[in-house]
Amino acid sequence: MSYNHKSIExxxxxxxxxxxxxxxxxxxxxxxxxxxxxxxxxxxxxxxVGHVRSYASFDTIARKRRMQGFNVLYPIGxxxxxxxTENYAIKTGRKPQDITxxxxxxxxxxxxxxxxxxxxSREVNTTDPEYYKWTQWMFLQxxxxxLAYKAKxxxxxxxxxxxxxxxxxxxGGVCDRCGGPVEKREKEQWMIAITKxxxxxxxxxxTVNYLPKxxxxxxxxxxxxxxxxxxFWMGSRMGSGRLLCIRVFTTRPDTIDxxxxxxxxxxxxxxxLLTTDEHREEVEAYVAIAKKRTEMERGDESREKTGxxxxxxxxxxxxxxAVPVWIADYxxxxxxxxxxxxxxxxxxxxxxxxxxxxxxxxxxxxVAIDEVVAKVKGNKVTRYKLRDWVFSRQRYWGExxxxxxCDEHKWVAVPDEQLPVMLxxxxxxxxxxxxxxxxxxxxxxxxTTCPTCGKPAKRETDTMPNWAGSSWYFLRYxxxxxxxxxxxxxxxxxxxxxxxxxxxxxxxTLHLLYSRFWNKFLFDHGFVPTSEPYARRHSHGLVLSDxxxxxxxxxxxxxxPDDILEQYGAxxxxxxxxxMGPFEEPVPWSANGLIGVRRxxxxxxxxxxxxxxxxxxxxxxxxxxxxxxxxxVSSDIEAMKFNTAVAELMKxxxxxxxxxxxxxxxxxxxxxxxxxxxxxxxxxxxxxxxSVDSLNxxxxxxxxxxxxxxxxxxxxxxxxxxxxxxxxPEADQSEAETMAREQEQIARWLDGQEIKKVVYxxxxxxxxxx
RNA sequence: GGGCAGGUGGCGGAGUGGUAUACGCGGAGGGCUUAAACCCCUCUGGCCGUAAGGCCUCGUGGGUUCGAAUCCCACCCUGCCCACCA
Numbered sequence: 001m002s003y004n005h006k007s008i009e010x011x012x013x014x015x016x017x018x019x020x021x022x023x024x025x026x027x028x029x030x031x032x033x034x035x036x037x038x039x040x041x042x043x044x045x046x047x048x049v050g051h052v053r054s055y056a057s058f059d060t061i062a063r064k065r066r067m068q069g070f071n072v073l074y075p076i077g078x079x080x081x082x083x084x085t086e087n088y089a090i091k092t093g094r095k096p097q098d099i100t101x102x103x104x105x106x107x108x109x110x111x112x113x114x115x116x117x118x119x120x121s122r123e124v125n126t127t128d129p130e131y132y133k134w135t136q137w138m139f140l141q142x143x144x145x146x147l148a149y150k151a152k153x154x155x156x157x158x159x160x161x162x163x164x165x166x167x168x169x170x171x172g173g174v175c176d177r178c179g180g181p182v183e184k185r186e187k188e189q190w191m192i193a194i195t196k197x198x199x200x201x202x203x204x205x206x207t208v209n210y211l212p213k214x215x216x217x218x219x220x221x222x223x224x225x226x227x228x229x230x231x232f233w234m235g236s237r238m239g240s241g242r243l244l245c246i247r248v249f250t251t252r253p254d255t256i257d258x259x260x261x262x263x264x265x266x267x268x269x270x271x272x273l274l275t276t277d278e279h280r281e282e283v284e285a286y287v288a289i290a291k292k293r294t295e296m297e298r299g300d301e302s303r304e305k306t307g308x309x310x311x312x313x314x315x316x317x318x319x320x321x322a323v324p325v326w327i328a329d330y331x332x333x334x335x336x337x338x339x340x341x342x343x344x345x346x347x348x349x350x351x352x353x354x355x356x357x358x359x360x361x362x363x364x365x366x367v368a369i370d371e372v373v374a375k376v377k378g379n380k381v382t383r384y385k386l387r388d389w390v391f392s393r394q395r396y397w398g399e400x401x402x403x404x405x406c407d408e409h410k411w412v413a414v415p416d417e418q419l420p421v422m423l424x425x426x427x428x429x430x431x432x433x434x435x436x437x438x439x440x441x442x443x444x445x446x447x448t449t450c451p452t453c454g455k456p457a458k459r460e461t462d463t464m465p466n467w468a469g470s471s472w473y474f475l476r477y478x479x480x481x482x483x484x485x486x487x488x489x490x491x492x493x494x495x496x497x498x499x500x501x502x503x504x505x506x507x508x509t510l511h512l513l514y515s516r517f518w519n520k521f522l523f524d525h526g527f528v529p530t531s532e533p534y535a536r537r538h539s540h541g542l543v544l545s546d547x548x549x550x551x552x553x554x555x556x557x558x559x560x561p562d563d564i565l566e567q568y569g570a571x572x573x574x575x576x577x578x579x580m581g582p583f584e585e586p587v588p589w590s591a592n593g594l595i596g597v598r599r600x601x602x603x604x605x606x607x608x609x610x611x612x613x614x615x616x617x618x619x620x621x622x623x624x625x626x627x628x629x630x631x632x633v634s635s636d637i638e639a640m641k642f643n644t645a646v647a648e649l650m651k652x653x654x655x656x657x658x659x660x661x662x663x664x665x666x667x668x669x670x671x672x673x674x675x676x677x678x679x680x681x682x683x684x685x686x687x688x689x690x691s692v693d694s695l696n697x698x699x700x701x702x703x704x705x706x707x708x709x710x711x712x713x714x715x716x717x718x719x720x721x722x723x724x725x726x727x728x729p730e731a732d733q734s735e736a737e738t739m740a741r742e743q744e745q746i747a748r749w750l751d752g753q754e755i756k757k758v759v760y761x762x763x764x765x766x767x768x769x770x
Numbered sequence: 771g772g773g774c775a776g777g778u779g780g781c782g783g784a785g786u787g788g789u790a791u792a793c794g795c796g797g798a799g800g801g802c803u804u805a806a807a808c809c810c811c812u813c814u815g816g817c818c819g820u821a822a823g824g825c826c827u828c829g830u831g832g833g834u835u836c837g838a839a840u841c842c843c844a845c846c847c848u849g850c851c852c853a854c855c856a
Binding site: 002212213216217220221223225227248249250251252263305328329330331332334335336339340341342343347348349350352383384385505506508509579580581582584585586587588590592593595596597599600602606643644646647648649650651654712713714715716718719720721723724745756757758759761764765767768769 | 771772773774775776781782783784785788789792793794795796808809823835836837838849850851852854855856
């Protein structure tokens with residue numbers, strides 16, 4: 001017997017929309033609960049079943065919280081700037097604005113068809129000028145605080161996308177966007193000094209509740225290490241008469257006595273000066289090759305160590321021994337000082353290098369760190385792996401950076417009242433051949449006047465990365481239509497921090513770190529009330545294709561939610577995605593699994609047809625089942641064990657299905673538990689039998705009913721199961737022992753044996769040790 | 771190479787010191803039906819046995835324990851993340 005999901009789901013979605021049933025109150029006596037899911041990038045292909053897993057699971061929590069009397073904020077919006085839309089625009093000759101509008105319409109329709117309880121009145125879109133006005137304003141706060149600076153740096157350059165990448169986006173030497181290899185290129189870029197916050201981003205992890213693996217990954221990414229900088233001086237003056245020194249960074253100053261050579265990164269500024277004439281040719285050839293190597297190649301640890309001698313020596317300041325200076329690409333210019341003291345005895349890489357080039361390996365005693373640092377006049381320093389954030393993109397589809405170049409006043413901020421700096425319409429979206437943004441070729445955009453002196457000036461033509469808009473969207477939800485401020489202080493104070501935040505593991509070191517930093521900066525300047533934006537962070541596992549691989553358009557194994565909604569309904573899809581496996585872990589899609597969940601919902605419908613009247617005597621066994629279900633489902637939702645919560649609901653319905661009669665009260669309790677998982681069906685049945693108004697409380701279990709009167713106790717002999725007995729749970733050992741011995745089966749095993757010990761665990765088992 | 775998470779029936783997975791395989795899928799048999807679908811009932815880890823019952827089983831091998839999928843040690847394998855960070 002199948003229920004009509006189409007009419008039921010449509011009816012309730014319309015009703016919720018009309019009533020604005022999920023609108024959060026900015027002023028309320030209720031306790032607030034801010035429940036956040038990462039907002040989607042509205043791609044042309046529509047919603048992915050992976051989105052559904054995250055949104056449906058958190059919808060369950062949001063709905064349960066509302067029933068529990070919380071004032072719940074569960075918002076949604078669009079993270080719409082970025083390359084996929086721009087590349088699609090280039091390919092099709094359409095405007096990114098039009099493509100984005102179309103994609104968001106598709107996503108909105110699909111999300112509404114899932115019956116998710118988002119507060120649609122707070123929808124935000126990062127490409128809306130009313131939104132990016134504030135992204136630009138926040139960038140200017142960084143600029144005014146001296147945290148945004150333009151620097152000529154070696155950047156990761158993707159030759160295919162013609163775009164500079166942050167280190168985080170170029171991990172492993174591969175472009176985060178297109179998967180192609182990344183090159184090094186020198187470029188003037190806007191940078192944001194996230195490293196100034198490295199220590200706080202690390203230590204404040206102690207104040208938040210993140211999944212342990214998320215916390216660990218952030219710690220590793222920030223990569224704090226304590227060490228010392230020590231100068232190795234040249235023994236004699238160079239030809240110019242200057243005395244040179246190499247400053248090395250080491251985390252092991254105590255091993256300095258065993259430092260038998262020094263290594264510079266090929267990009268180190270002293271390479272030129274230290275190379276003697278007879279080694280110049282060799283050194284220059286090596287440096288040229290090293291520069292061409294991608295990070296990927298240099299990062300390949302299995303690769304044979306390479307290097308070259310400069311011809312110079314410096315003095316180990318601890319023991320005054322002369323040590324040779326080498327150049328090798330296993331030393332990175334971007335970490336520490338770009339120079340190391342090599343201690344083959346204590347470092348595997350140094351050892352491999354020393355062995356290959358016949359450098360001395362000496363075993364010498366360790367020295368106390370403080371003693372070394374004092375003797376060699378070094379200084380203790382803390383270094384981080386974290387790099388500053390490359391904030392410029394030579395691309396069209398992003399927020400224009402609101403700065404003006406004036407020859408007299410250098411970089412000048414666009415005044416607040418002139419924000420937003422609107423993204424102009426252009427003919428072509430491709431970056432220019434020299435890699436500049438398409439905005440650079442629009443004279444009417446570029447040419448302006450200096451806000452300070454009024455003389456002719458030029459606008460910055462780079463745009464921001466799409467991590468900009470997503471770094472503060474959770475703040476805008478709080479006051480989405482405010483024209484005077486990004487959000488009012490009162491409302492921020494009411495809602496922040498986010499109580500629970502869910503997203504993918506792939507955003508742990510990008511979005512999550514950036515947005516924490518961004519929020520901390522705003523906090524330091526008095527714009528937001530909390531130092532940390534998210535009190536608790538969780539992550540969901542990928543929904544894989546049924547063959548266990550990632551779903552991808554190119555492989556044609558993408559499951560379209562529209563087809564599922566049509567055939568099985570929103571409740572079935574939502575519940576199946578919660579049932580398919582543990583929330584945090586990747587799980588393959590299974591069409592059969594979906595059918596199983598739909599059968600369960602049909603069974604709920606069938607049970608409704610046998611609901612008795614209120615004069616029926618109580619079926620106490622079924623009462624017990626219902627109250628156990630209340631207990632388990634409640635705790636499972638809190639622990640985000642949605643899969644076992646669904647299993648428990650299934651058990652309950654199976655019991656109701658088998659029972660001769662199901663009372664109104666029993667069924668009502670069950671429907672309340674079902675509501676956060678399958679809100680349409682539960683609402684429909686609640687309305688026909690009871691009232692949807694009854695959804696203003698979450699069922700409480702009766703502690704006496706969740707305890708069984710009689711339990712099955714396992715009886716073991718030497719730890720092996722030999723039988724079971726039915727007994728009261730509170731029975732003491734002697735009762736259980738007597739009863740067990742009466743069992744013929746058990747008596748046989750104990751016959752003629754000397755019982756050394758009896759172990760009794762009340763409610764669990766009794767074990768005879770013979 | 772390092773870190774993290776894992777390895778349980780034919781499949782997705784429950785169970786983290788006390789009856790291994792909850793729940794779902796799939797499969798077998800039966801019922802309903804003119805027939806099929808839906809639905810309902812029973813069975814469903816392996817081996818031995820007519821049965822009662824016994825033995826084996828949670829990647830592999832050891833250990834701790836009255837008792838181990840669960841704790842410890844070693845090894846093998848898979849996934850994810852990081853990867854020459856001095």
